[in-house]
Amino acid sequence: SQQGEEDPQALSIQEGENATMNCSYKTSINNLQWYRQNSGRGLVHLILIRSNEREKHSGRLRVTLDTSKKSSSLLITASRAADTASYFCATLGQAGTALIFGKGTTLSVSS
Amino acid sequence: DSGVTQTPKHLITATGQRVTLRCSPRSGDLSVYWYQQSLDQGLQFLIQYYNGEERAKGNILERFSAQQFPDLHSELNLSSLELGDSALYFCASSSSPVDTEAFFGQGTRLTVV
Numbered sequence: 001s002q003q004g005e006e007d008p009q010a011l012s013i014q015e016g017e018n019a020t021m022n023c024s025y026k027t028s029i030n031n032l033q034w035y036r037q038n039s040g041r042g043l044v045h046l047i048l049i050r051s052n053e054r055e056k057h058s059g060r061l062r063v064t065l066d067t068s069k070k071s072s073s074l075l076i077t078a079s080r081a082a083d084t085a086s087y088f089c090a091t092l093g094q095a096g097t098a099l100i101f102g103k104g105t106t107l108s109v110s111s
Numbered sequence: 112d113s114g115v116t117q118t119p120k121h122l123i124t125a126t127g128q129r130v131t132l133r134c135s136p137r138s139g140d141l142s143v144y145w146y147q148q149s150l151d152q153g154l155q156f157l158i159q160y161y162n163g164e165e166r167a168k169g170n171i172l173e174r175f176s177a178q179q180f181p182d183l184h185s186e187l188n189l190s191s192l193e194l195g196d197s198a199l200y201f202c203a204s205s206s207s208p209v210d211t212e213a214f215f216g217q218g219t220r221l222t223v224v
Contacts, residue, residue, distance in 0.1 A: 030209055042113060042201060042215035043154075050210070088154065092209060098144055098167040099203075099213055103153040 004032075004089040004102030012108045019076040021105040023089030024069075030092045032065055033099065034074050037086045046074075046087075079109045114138065117202050117216035125224055129190040132219045136183055136204030142166070143185040144205075144213060145177055149198040160185060161208050192223045 004025045013019055023032070031050045035043040049056045049065045049072065056063045062075040076083055086104040114137035124130055136143050145157040156169035160179035171177075174192075179185045189196060199220050203213040 033212060035215075040199070040218075040220075042115075042217045043203075043213075044113075045212040045214070048210075048212055090213075098156050098159040098169060098208075100156055100169075101146070101154040 004091050004100065006087070006089055006102045006105040008105060009103070010106045010108070012110070013079055015080055015109055015111045017079055017109075019079050019083070019107055019109070021074045021087050021089075021107070023072045023074070023102055025072075025089075025091045025102075026070065027091075029067070032063075032072050033090045033092070034061075034063060034072075035088045035090060035101070037088065037104070039085075043088065076107075079107075081109050081111045083107060084109045113214040113216065115202060115204050115214050115216035117200075117219050119219060120217065121220050121222075123222045123224060124192060126192055126194060128192050128223075129188065130192065130221065132187040132189070132200050132202075132221075134185045134187070134202030134204075134216060136185070136202075137214050140204035140206050140214070141183065142205045142208045143179055143183070144203040145171075145185070145187050146201040146203065147198045148201060148218070152198075154201075157187070159208065166208055189221070194223050197221055197223045 007022045033048045034046040037043045088104040090099045090101045116135040141162045157171040159167040177187045199218045203215045205213045
């Protein structure tokens with residue numbers, strides 16, 4: 001079962017532009033994480049934001065979390081062709097049950 | 112390299128057969144997760160183990176089973192295979208079942224013919 005739902009499903013931008021992806025979830029969470037997957041490869045962890053945090057930065061990544069709206073956003077600034085990948089949000093429930101992933105946003109950055 | 116090793120990388124088998132997928136977690140990680148990724152279903156959580164014990168169960172079919180051994184490696188057994196079981200199967204590990212990131216292996220691509 002999917003807990004998080006990413007929006008949009010697909011995003012195409014030019015190099016240098018910013019990319020914003022959104023994630024909505026249904027139940028209370030312990031933390032929310034974003035992962036990246038290059039085609040057919042394993043997922044790579046990008047950033048983790050806890051339920052008591054509102055914003056977090058890591059390099060060109062900025063993640064926000066609004067627990068009242070049960071939503072999160074991932075902003076990638078100054079996108080590069082190498083950012084082309086699928087991006088997934090994943091939530092860990094408060095009971096510490098397993099990490100549940102959304103269906104992902106496919107980002108395509110063209111040069 | 113995530114430190115999580117999955118074998119085999121590719122597997123082609125016939126319907127009705129049984130296969131075993133193996134996962135070695137990162138050194139020191141006690142928690143192991145199994146996921147199935149297909150085009151139509153996305154990344155589905157199957158099952159989680161922590162230090163040898165089953166901790167959480169997701170959409171795992173009765174034809175599928177898993178276990179985590181004392182050395183912390185894990186195996187996912189898929190039996191009576193159907194065409195619809197063709198997918199990428201990922202193993203991930205983490206140091207704790209809560210509040211930490213998960214590290215993914217490169218996956219096993221299963222094709223059922």
